[in-house]
Each structure stands twice: as structure tokens, then as C-alpha cells.
Amino acid sequence: MESAKFYDELRGFLLSIQPDDAGRAGLESLGHDDNLFDLGLVTSFSVIRMIVFIETLTGCSLDLAEHDIESFYTMRGLWELVQTEEAGTR
16 A cells, blocks of 8 residues: 555544544644644544554554554554554565
8 A cells, every 4th residue: 555545544534533623623734743642633542443444444453562652643653553564464
């Protein structure tokens, strides 16, 4: 999967889980290194939904226990996790 497609799909997912317009406001300008938790786009409740979405999208399994939690904070960190998992399974 191309990185641009991953970022677009993830941005679309984040948009879909926002409960109101305030949560959707900054998604168009969301940078790859912006902290999804600090911005309130992902919470402890929605992080599992996000991981399941990424696993379904990419076919990779993301084991929380095998990675630093900081890798889950940003879209770039998540993309790098996917790349690491793909490299390990090929």
C-alpha cells in the first residue's frame, strides 16, 4: 500500500469516529506527525477501533505489546509500524 493511500484512509477513519463538527475541524490540515491523542482525535476508547481499522486496511497485525506506545500517537508512527510488520512477514 502506498503511504498516501494509508494516510487518506486513516484520515477518513478518524473523520468517521468524530462525534461532532468540532472534532472534524482540523482533519483536513492534520499533519503526519501531529499527536492524535493530544488533538482529541483518538482516545483510550477509540484506539482499539483504530488499530482494528488499520489491521483490516493493511492485512498486518499490530501487537501493542511489541511496539512503543509512542508509535501509535501519530499517523507517521502508525505507517512505520505497518511497514515494520510488512517487512517482518515478507
